[in-house]
Amino acid sequence: MRFFDRALGNGRSIRVRWTDRTDGNLAIDEAMPELEQRRRDVTDRPWVWLRQVHGERCIDLDEVGIESATGAEADAVVTAQPDLALAIHTADCVPIVLWSEDGVLGAVHAGWRGLEAGIVESCIELLxxxxxxxISAVIGPSIGPECYEFGDEDLERLSAKFGSSVRSLTNDGRPALNVRCGIRNELGRLNVTIVxxxxxxTxxxxQLYSFRRRGESGRQALVLWSESA
Ligand SMILES: [Zn+2]
Incomplete structure:
Protein backbone atom coordinates (compact mmCIF):
# COMPACT_ATOMS: atom_id res chain seq x y z
CA MET A 1 0.00 0.00 0.00
CA ARG A 2 1.31 3.46 -0.86
CA PHE A 3 0.30 6.71 0.79
CA PHE A 4 0.22 10.48 0.55
CA ASP A 5 -0.56 12.70 3.55
CA ARG A 6 -1.00 16.45 3.71
CA ALA A 7 -2.02 18.83 6.51
CA LEU A 8 -4.83 21.25 5.71
CA GLY A 9 -5.11 24.71 7.22
CA ASN A 10 -8.24 23.80 9.21
CA GLY A 11 -6.64 21.42 11.72
CA ARG A 12 -7.42 18.34 9.62
CA SER A 13 -5.17 16.21 7.47
CA ILE A 14 -5.70 14.58 4.11
CA ARG A 15 -4.94 10.86 3.89
CA VAL A 16 -4.63 9.09 0.55
CA ARG A 17 -3.93 5.36 0.29
CA TRP A 18 -3.67 3.14 -2.77
CA THR A 19 -3.46 -0.61 -2.73
CA ASP A 20 -1.74 -3.23 -4.83
CA ARG A 21 -2.04 -7.00 -5.18
CA THR A 22 -0.47 -7.61 -1.77
CA ASP A 23 -3.41 -5.79 -0.13
CA GLY A 24 -5.84 -8.20 -1.81
CA ASN A 25 -8.64 -7.79 -4.32
CA LEU A 26 -10.77 -4.74 -3.41
CA ALA A 27 -13.34 -5.28 -6.22
CA ILE A 28 -16.84 -4.43 -4.97
CA ASP A 29 -18.23 -7.89 -5.77
CA GLU A 30 -15.64 -9.73 -3.71
CA ALA A 31 -16.92 -12.04 -1.00
CA MET A 32 -17.62 -10.73 2.48
CA PRO A 33 -16.24 -10.80 5.11
CA GLU A 34 -12.85 -10.89 3.36
CA LEU A 35 -13.59 -7.67 1.50
CA GLU A 36 -14.66 -5.93 4.72
CA GLN A 37 -11.38 -6.96 6.31
CA ARG A 38 -9.32 -5.67 3.36
CA ARG A 39 -11.18 -2.37 3.56
CA ARG A 40 -10.54 -2.11 7.30
CA ASP A 41 -6.85 -2.75 6.65
CA VAL A 42 -6.86 0.50 4.64
CA THR A 43 -9.13 2.45 6.99
CA ASP A 44 -11.95 1.55 9.37
CA ARG A 45 -13.94 4.63 8.41
CA PRO A 46 -17.16 3.96 6.45
CA TRP A 47 -16.28 3.30 2.79
CA VAL A 48 -18.20 5.14 0.08
CA TRP A 49 -17.82 3.20 -3.17
CA LEU A 50 -19.55 3.38 -6.54
CA ARG A 51 -20.76 1.02 -9.27
CA GLN A 52 -18.49 2.62 -11.85
CA VAL A 53 -19.96 2.69 -15.35
CA HIS A 54 -17.62 4.95 -17.41
CA GLY A 55 -20.22 7.72 -17.43
CA GLU A 56 -20.45 11.37 -16.46
CA ARG A 57 -22.58 11.15 -13.32
CA CYS A 58 -21.12 12.65 -10.15
CA ILE A 59 -22.92 11.99 -6.85
CA ASP A 60 -23.44 14.75 -4.27
CA LEU A 61 -23.25 12.68 -1.11
CA ASP A 62 -24.35 15.58 1.08
CA GLU A 63 -27.58 15.77 -0.88
CA VAL A 64 -28.44 12.07 -1.21
CA GLY A 65 -26.86 10.70 2.00
CA ILE A 66 -24.27 7.98 2.49
CA GLU A 67 -26.73 5.09 2.04
CA SER A 68 -27.87 6.22 -1.41
CA ALA A 69 -24.41 7.34 -2.47
CA THR A 70 -22.71 4.06 -1.60
CA GLY A 71 -23.11 1.60 -4.45
CA ALA A 72 -24.73 4.19 -6.75
CA GLU A 73 -24.12 3.91 -10.50
CA ALA A 74 -21.75 6.80 -10.96
CA ASP A 75 -18.10 7.58 -11.61
CA ALA A 76 -17.46 10.37 -9.13
CA VAL A 77 -18.58 11.45 -5.68
CA VAL A 78 -18.16 14.64 -3.65
CA THR A 79 -18.77 15.33 0.04
CA ALA A 80 -18.12 18.00 2.65
CA GLN A 81 -18.77 15.48 5.45
CA PRO A 82 -15.77 14.51 7.53
CA ASP A 83 -14.86 10.95 8.52
CA LEU A 84 -15.94 9.15 5.36
CA ALA A 85 -13.52 7.31 3.08
CA LEU A 86 -14.11 7.81 -0.66
CA ALA A 87 -12.90 4.86 -2.73
CA ILE A 88 -12.30 4.40 -6.46
CA HIS A 89 -11.58 0.92 -7.84
CA THR A 90 -9.53 0.38 -10.97
CA ALA A 91 -7.58 -2.10 -13.00
CA ASP A 92 -6.28 0.13 -15.85
CA CYS A 93 -8.40 3.31 -15.72
CA VAL A 94 -7.17 6.43 -13.93
CA PRO A 95 -8.27 6.92 -10.31
CA ILE A 96 -8.19 10.51 -9.03
CA VAL A 97 -8.89 11.98 -5.60
CA LEU A 98 -9.39 15.69 -5.02
CA TRP A 99 -9.78 18.00 -2.06
CA SER A 100 -10.18 21.67 -1.33
CA GLU A 101 -8.04 23.40 1.28
CA ASP A 102 -11.08 23.58 3.58
CA GLY A 103 -11.64 19.83 3.39
CA VAL A 104 -14.29 19.11 0.76
CA LEU A 105 -13.44 15.72 -0.79
CA GLY A 106 -13.98 14.23 -4.23
CA ALA A 107 -13.07 11.01 -6.03
CA VAL A 108 -13.22 10.19 -9.74
CA HIS A 109 -12.98 7.05 -11.89
CA ALA A 110 -11.69 8.24 -15.26
CA GLY A 111 -11.08 5.96 -18.17
CA TRP A 112 -11.01 7.50 -21.63
CA ARG A 113 -14.79 7.22 -21.93
CA GLY A 114 -15.40 9.04 -18.67
CA LEU A 115 -12.79 11.64 -19.52
CA GLU A 116 -14.45 12.28 -22.87
CA ALA A 117 -17.89 12.36 -21.23
CA GLY A 118 -16.66 15.10 -18.87
CA ILE A 119 -16.54 13.25 -15.54
CA VAL A 120 -13.46 15.14 -14.31
CA GLU A 121 -15.08 18.49 -14.99
CA SER A 122 -18.42 17.40 -13.43
CA CYS A 123 -16.68 16.41 -10.22
CA ILE A 124 -14.67 19.62 -9.95
CA GLU A 125 -17.70 21.77 -10.73
CA LEU A 126 -19.66 20.06 -7.95
CA LEU A 127 -16.73 20.43 -5.55
CA ILE A 135 -8.21 22.23 -5.17
CA SER A 136 -5.45 19.61 -5.09
CA ALA A 137 -5.35 16.14 -6.64
CA VAL A 138 -3.56 12.82 -6.29
CA ILE A 139 -3.61 10.46 -9.28
CA GLY A 140 -3.22 6.71 -8.77
CA PRO A 141 -1.60 4.14 -11.08
CA SER A 142 -3.13 3.40 -14.49
CA ILE A 143 -2.21 1.86 -17.82
CA GLY A 144 0.75 3.55 -19.49
CA PRO A 145 0.77 4.59 -23.15
CA GLU A 146 3.42 1.98 -23.99
CA CYS A 147 0.76 -0.69 -23.27
CA TYR A 148 -2.35 1.11 -24.47
CA GLU A 149 -2.85 0.59 -28.21
CA PHE A 150 -5.66 2.77 -29.46
CA GLY A 151 -7.64 3.32 -32.66
CA ASP A 152 -6.71 6.26 -34.87
CA GLU A 153 -10.23 7.69 -35.06
CA ASP A 154 -10.66 7.71 -31.28
CA LEU A 155 -7.18 9.23 -30.88
CA GLU A 156 -8.05 11.97 -33.34
CA ARG A 157 -11.15 12.93 -31.40
CA LEU A 158 -9.46 12.78 -27.98
CA SER A 159 -6.42 14.77 -29.09
CA ALA A 160 -8.68 17.48 -30.52
CA LYS A 161 -10.36 17.78 -27.13
CA PHE A 162 -7.56 17.11 -24.64
CA GLY A 163 -4.38 18.11 -26.49
CA SER A 164 -2.02 16.41 -28.94
CA SER A 165 0.08 15.09 -26.02
CA VAL A 166 -2.52 12.32 -25.56
CA ARG A 167 -1.13 10.76 -28.76
CA SER A 168 1.59 8.27 -28.07
CA LEU A 169 3.08 4.97 -29.24
CA THR A 170 3.13 1.48 -27.81
CA ASN A 171 6.39 -0.36 -27.20
CA ASP A 172 6.10 -1.86 -30.68
CA GLY A 173 5.31 1.45 -32.38
CA ARG A 174 1.53 1.29 -32.75
CA PRO A 175 -0.75 4.29 -32.09
CA ALA A 176 -1.46 4.59 -28.36
CA LEU A 177 -3.39 6.74 -25.93
CA ASN A 178 -1.66 8.53 -23.08
CA VAL A 179 -4.79 8.82 -20.97
CA ARG A 180 -2.80 10.22 -18.03
CA CYS A 181 -1.76 13.15 -20.21
CA GLY A 182 -5.39 13.79 -21.01
CA ILE A 183 -6.20 13.79 -17.28
CA ARG A 184 -3.27 16.11 -16.50
CA ASN A 185 -4.31 18.52 -19.25
CA GLU A 186 -7.90 18.50 -18.04
CA LEU A 187 -6.93 19.11 -14.39
CA GLY A 188 -4.63 21.93 -15.50
CA ARG A 189 -7.37 23.53 -17.56
CA LEU A 190 -9.66 23.36 -14.52
CA ASN A 191 -7.00 24.97 -12.32
CA VAL A 192 -6.41 21.93 -10.09
CA THR A 193 -2.91 21.32 -8.68
CA ILE A 194 -1.62 17.76 -9.00
CA VAL A 195 0.38 17.22 -5.80
CA THR A 202 -0.88 -1.36 -14.27
CA GLN A 207 1.95 -6.07 -8.46
CA LEU A 208 -1.10 -4.28 -9.89
CA TYR A 209 -4.32 -5.66 -11.36
CA SER A 210 -4.74 -5.19 -15.10
CA PHE A 211 -7.85 -6.08 -17.08
CA ARG A 212 -6.31 -5.35 -20.47
CA ARG A 213 -3.03 -7.18 -19.93
CA ARG A 214 -4.09 -10.12 -17.80
CA GLY A 215 -7.91 -10.16 -18.10
CA GLU A 216 -8.16 -9.79 -14.34
CA SER A 217 -11.40 -9.02 -12.52
CA GLY A 218 -9.45 -7.92 -9.43
CA ARG A 219 -9.25 -4.23 -8.56
CA GLN A 220 -6.91 -1.98 -6.59
CA ALA A 221 -8.39 0.89 -4.62
CA LEU A 222 -7.46 4.56 -4.29
CA VAL A 223 -8.94 5.86 -1.04
CA LEU A 224 -9.22 9.40 0.37
CA TRP A 225 -10.34 10.68 3.74
CA SER A 226 -9.56 13.48 6.13
CA GLU A 227 -9.02 13.25 9.85
CA SER A 228 -8.18 15.49 12.79
CA ALA A 229 -4.47 16.18 12.55
ZN1 LIG B 1 3.02 -0.58 -19.46
Missing part, protein backbone atom coordinates in the same frame (compact mmCIF):
# COMPACT_ATOMS: atom_id res chain seq x y z
CA UNK A 128 -16.59 24.15 -6.34
CA UNK A 129 -20.24 24.57 -5.34
CA UNK A 130 -19.11 23.55 -1.82
CA UNK A 131 -15.77 25.36 -1.60
CA UNK A 132 -14.06 28.33 -3.17
CA UNK A 133 -10.63 27.24 -1.88
CA UNK A 134 -7.86 25.89 -4.15
CA UNK A 196 1.28 13.58 -6.48
CA UNK A 197 0.97 11.16 -9.37
CA UNK A 198 1.87 7.48 -9.31
CA UNK A 199 2.77 6.73 -12.91
CA UNK A 200 3.33 3.01 -12.41
CA UNK A 201 1.81 1.12 -15.35
CA UNK A 203 -0.11 -3.50 -17.31
CA UNK A 204 3.70 -3.60 -16.88
CA UNK A 205 3.75 -3.99 -13.08
CA UNK A 206 2.52 -7.40 -11.97
Missing amino acids: RTKSSEP FEDDTC SCDH
Whole structure:
Protein backbone atom coordinates (compact mmCIF):
# COMPACT_ATOMS: atom_id res chain seq x y z
CA MET A 1 0.00 0.00 0.00
CA ARG A 2 1.31 3.46 -0.86
CA PHE A 3 0.30 6.71 0.79
CA PHE A 4 0.22 10.48 0.55
CA ASP A 5 -0.56 12.70 3.55
CA ARG A 6 -1.00 16.45 3.71
CA ALA A 7 -2.02 18.83 6.51
CA LEU A 8 -4.83 21.25 5.71
CA GLY A 9 -5.11 24.71 7.22
CA ASN A 10 -8.24 23.80 9.21
CA GLY A 11 -6.64 21.42 11.72
CA ARG A 12 -7.42 18.34 9.62
CA SER A 13 -5.17 16.21 7.47
CA ILE A 14 -5.70 14.58 4.11
CA ARG A 15 -4.94 10.86 3.89
CA VAL A 16 -4.63 9.09 0.55
CA ARG A 17 -3.93 5.36 0.29
CA TRP A 18 -3.67 3.14 -2.77
CA THR A 19 -3.46 -0.61 -2.73
CA ASP A 20 -1.74 -3.23 -4.83
CA ARG A 21 -2.04 -7.00 -5.18
CA THR A 22 -0.47 -7.61 -1.77
CA ASP A 23 -3.41 -5.79 -0.13
CA GLY A 24 -5.84 -8.20 -1.81
CA ASN A 25 -8.64 -7.79 -4.32
CA LEU A 26 -10.77 -4.74 -3.41
CA ALA A 27 -13.34 -5.28 -6.22
CA ILE A 28 -16.84 -4.43 -4.97
CA ASP A 29 -18.23 -7.89 -5.77
CA GLU A 30 -15.64 -9.73 -3.71
CA ALA A 31 -16.92 -12.04 -1.00
CA MET A 32 -17.62 -10.73 2.48
CA PRO A 33 -16.24 -10.80 5.11
CA GLU A 34 -12.85 -10.89 3.36
CA LEU A 35 -13.59 -7.67 1.50
CA GLU A 36 -14.66 -5.93 4.72
CA GLN A 37 -11.38 -6.96 6.31
CA ARG A 38 -9.32 -5.67 3.36
CA ARG A 39 -11.18 -2.37 3.56
CA ARG A 40 -10.54 -2.11 7.30
CA ASP A 41 -6.85 -2.75 6.65
CA VAL A 42 -6.86 0.50 4.64
CA THR A 43 -9.13 2.45 6.99
CA ASP A 44 -11.95 1.55 9.37
CA ARG A 45 -13.94 4.63 8.41
CA PRO A 46 -17.16 3.96 6.45
CA TRP A 47 -16.28 3.30 2.79
CA VAL A 48 -18.20 5.14 0.08
CA TRP A 49 -17.82 3.20 -3.17
CA LEU A 50 -19.55 3.38 -6.54
CA ARG A 51 -20.76 1.02 -9.27
CA GLN A 52 -18.49 2.62 -11.85
CA VAL A 53 -19.96 2.69 -15.35
CA HIS A 54 -17.62 4.95 -17.41
CA GLY A 55 -20.22 7.72 -17.43
CA GLU A 56 -20.45 11.37 -16.46
CA ARG A 57 -22.58 11.15 -13.32
CA CYS A 58 -21.12 12.65 -10.15
CA ILE A 59 -22.92 11.99 -6.85
CA ASP A 60 -23.44 14.75 -4.27
CA LEU A 61 -23.25 12.68 -1.11
CA ASP A 62 -24.35 15.58 1.08
CA GLU A 63 -27.58 15.77 -0.88
CA VAL A 64 -28.44 12.07 -1.21
CA GLY A 65 -26.86 10.70 2.00
CA ILE A 66 -24.27 7.98 2.49
CA GLU A 67 -26.73 5.09 2.04
CA SER A 68 -27.87 6.22 -1.41
CA ALA A 69 -24.41 7.34 -2.47
CA THR A 70 -22.71 4.06 -1.60
CA GLY A 71 -23.11 1.60 -4.45
CA ALA A 72 -24.73 4.19 -6.75
CA GLU A 73 -24.12 3.91 -10.50
CA ALA A 74 -21.75 6.80 -10.96
CA ASP A 75 -18.10 7.58 -11.61
CA ALA A 76 -17.46 10.37 -9.13
CA VAL A 77 -18.58 11.45 -5.68
CA VAL A 78 -18.16 14.64 -3.65
CA THR A 79 -18.77 15.33 0.04
CA ALA A 80 -18.12 18.00 2.65
CA GLN A 81 -18.77 15.48 5.45
CA PRO A 82 -15.77 14.51 7.53
CA ASP A 83 -14.86 10.95 8.52
CA LEU A 84 -15.94 9.15 5.36
CA ALA A 85 -13.52 7.31 3.08
CA LEU A 86 -14.11 7.81 -0.66
CA ALA A 87 -12.90 4.86 -2.73
CA ILE A 88 -12.30 4.40 -6.46
CA HIS A 89 -11.58 0.92 -7.84
CA THR A 90 -9.53 0.38 -10.97
CA ALA A 91 -7.58 -2.10 -13.00
CA ASP A 92 -6.28 0.13 -15.85
CA CYS A 93 -8.40 3.31 -15.72
CA VAL A 94 -7.17 6.43 -13.93
CA PRO A 95 -8.27 6.92 -10.31
CA ILE A 96 -8.19 10.51 -9.03
CA VAL A 97 -8.89 11.98 -5.60
CA LEU A 98 -9.39 15.69 -5.02
CA TRP A 99 -9.78 18.00 -2.06
CA SER A 100 -10.18 21.67 -1.33
CA GLU A 101 -8.04 23.40 1.28
CA ASP A 102 -11.08 23.58 3.58
CA GLY A 103 -11.64 19.83 3.39
CA VAL A 104 -14.29 19.11 0.76
CA LEU A 105 -13.44 15.72 -0.79
CA GLY A 106 -13.98 14.23 -4.23
CA ALA A 107 -13.07 11.01 -6.03
CA VAL A 108 -13.22 10.19 -9.74
CA HIS A 109 -12.98 7.05 -11.89
CA ALA A 110 -11.69 8.24 -15.26
CA GLY A 111 -11.08 5.96 -18.17
CA TRP A 112 -11.01 7.50 -21.63
CA ARG A 113 -14.79 7.22 -21.93
CA GLY A 114 -15.40 9.04 -18.67
CA LEU A 115 -12.79 11.64 -19.52
CA GLU A 116 -14.45 12.28 -22.87
CA ALA A 117 -17.89 12.36 -21.23
CA GLY A 118 -16.66 15.10 -18.87
CA ILE A 119 -16.54 13.25 -15.54
CA VAL A 120 -13.46 15.14 -14.31
CA GLU A 121 -15.08 18.49 -14.99
CA SER A 122 -18.42 17.40 -13.43
CA CYS A 123 -16.68 16.41 -10.22
CA ILE A 124 -14.67 19.62 -9.95
CA GLU A 125 -17.70 21.77 -10.73
CA LEU A 126 -19.66 20.06 -7.95
CA LEU A 127 -16.73 20.43 -5.55
CA ARG A 128 -16.59 24.15 -6.34
CA THR A 129 -20.24 24.57 -5.34
CA LYS A 130 -19.11 23.55 -1.82
CA SER A 131 -15.77 25.36 -1.60
CA SER A 132 -14.06 28.33 -3.17
CA GLU A 133 -10.63 27.24 -1.88
CA PRO A 134 -7.86 25.89 -4.15
CA ILE A 135 -8.21 22.23 -5.17
CA SER A 136 -5.45 19.61 -5.09
CA ALA A 137 -5.35 16.14 -6.64
CA VAL A 138 -3.56 12.82 -6.29
CA ILE A 139 -3.61 10.46 -9.28
CA GLY A 140 -3.22 6.71 -8.77
CA PRO A 141 -1.60 4.14 -11.08
CA SER A 142 -3.13 3.40 -14.49
CA ILE A 143 -2.21 1.86 -17.82
CA GLY A 144 0.75 3.55 -19.49
CA PRO A 145 0.77 4.59 -23.15
CA GLU A 146 3.42 1.98 -23.99
CA CYS A 147 0.76 -0.69 -23.27
CA TYR A 148 -2.35 1.11 -24.47
CA GLU A 149 -2.85 0.59 -28.21
CA PHE A 150 -5.66 2.77 -29.46
CA GLY A 151 -7.64 3.32 -32.66
CA ASP A 152 -6.71 6.26 -34.87
CA GLU A 153 -10.23 7.69 -35.06
CA ASP A 154 -10.66 7.71 -31.28
CA LEU A 155 -7.18 9.23 -30.88
CA GLU A 156 -8.05 11.97 -33.34
CA ARG A 157 -11.15 12.93 -31.40
CA LEU A 158 -9.46 12.78 -27.98
CA SER A 159 -6.42 14.77 -29.09
CA ALA A 160 -8.68 17.48 -30.52
CA LYS A 161 -10.36 17.78 -27.13
CA PHE A 162 -7.56 17.11 -24.64
CA GLY A 163 -4.38 18.11 -26.49
CA SER A 164 -2.02 16.41 -28.94
CA SER A 165 0.08 15.09 -26.02
CA VAL A 166 -2.52 12.32 -25.56
CA ARG A 167 -1.13 10.76 -28.76
CA SER A 168 1.59 8.27 -28.07
CA LEU A 169 3.08 4.97 -29.24
CA THR A 170 3.13 1.48 -27.81
CA ASN A 171 6.39 -0.36 -27.20
CA ASP A 172 6.10 -1.86 -30.68
CA GLY A 173 5.31 1.45 -32.38
CA ARG A 174 1.53 1.29 -32.75
CA PRO A 175 -0.75 4.29 -32.09
CA ALA A 176 -1.46 4.59 -28.36
CA LEU A 177 -3.39 6.74 -25.93
CA ASN A 178 -1.66 8.53 -23.08
CA VAL A 179 -4.79 8.82 -20.97
CA ARG A 180 -2.80 10.22 -18.03
CA CYS A 181 -1.76 13.15 -20.21
CA GLY A 182 -5.39 13.79 -21.01
CA ILE A 183 -6.20 13.79 -17.28
CA ARG A 184 -3.27 16.11 -16.50
CA ASN A 185 -4.31 18.52 -19.25
CA GLU A 186 -7.90 18.50 -18.04
CA LEU A 187 -6.93 19.11 -14.39
CA GLY A 188 -4.63 21.93 -15.50
CA ARG A 189 -7.37 23.53 -17.56
CA LEU A 190 -9.66 23.36 -14.52
CA ASN A 191 -7.00 24.97 -12.32
CA VAL A 192 -6.41 21.93 -10.09
CA THR A 193 -2.91 21.32 -8.68
CA ILE A 194 -1.62 17.76 -9.00
CA VAL A 195 0.38 17.22 -5.80
CA PHE A 196 1.28 13.58 -6.48
CA GLU A 197 0.97 11.16 -9.37
CA ASP A 198 1.87 7.48 -9.31
CA ASP A 199 2.77 6.73 -12.91
CA THR A 200 3.33 3.01 -12.41
CA CYS A 201 1.81 1.12 -15.35
CA THR A 202 -0.88 -1.36 -14.27
CA SER A 203 -0.11 -3.50 -17.31
CA CYS A 204 3.70 -3.60 -16.88
CA ASP A 205 3.75 -3.99 -13.08
CA HIS A 206 2.52 -7.40 -11.97
CA GLN A 207 1.95 -6.07 -8.46
CA LEU A 208 -1.10 -4.28 -9.89
CA TYR A 209 -4.32 -5.66 -11.36
CA SER A 210 -4.74 -5.19 -15.10
CA PHE A 211 -7.85 -6.08 -17.08
CA ARG A 212 -6.31 -5.35 -20.47
CA ARG A 213 -3.03 -7.18 -19.93
CA ARG A 214 -4.09 -10.12 -17.80
CA GLY A 215 -7.91 -10.16 -18.10
CA GLU A 216 -8.16 -9.79 -14.34
CA SER A 217 -11.40 -9.02 -12.52
CA GLY A 218 -9.45 -7.92 -9.43
CA ARG A 219 -9.25 -4.23 -8.56
CA GLN A 220 -6.91 -1.98 -6.59
CA ALA A 221 -8.39 0.89 -4.62
CA LEU A 222 -7.46 4.56 -4.29
CA VAL A 223 -8.94 5.86 -1.04
CA LEU A 224 -9.22 9.40 0.37
CA TRP A 225 -10.34 10.68 3.74
CA SER A 226 -9.56 13.48 6.13
CA GLU A 227 -9.02 13.25 9.85
CA SER A 228 -8.18 15.49 12.79
CA ALA A 229 -4.47 16.18 12.55
ZN1 LIG B 1 3.02 -0.58 -19.46
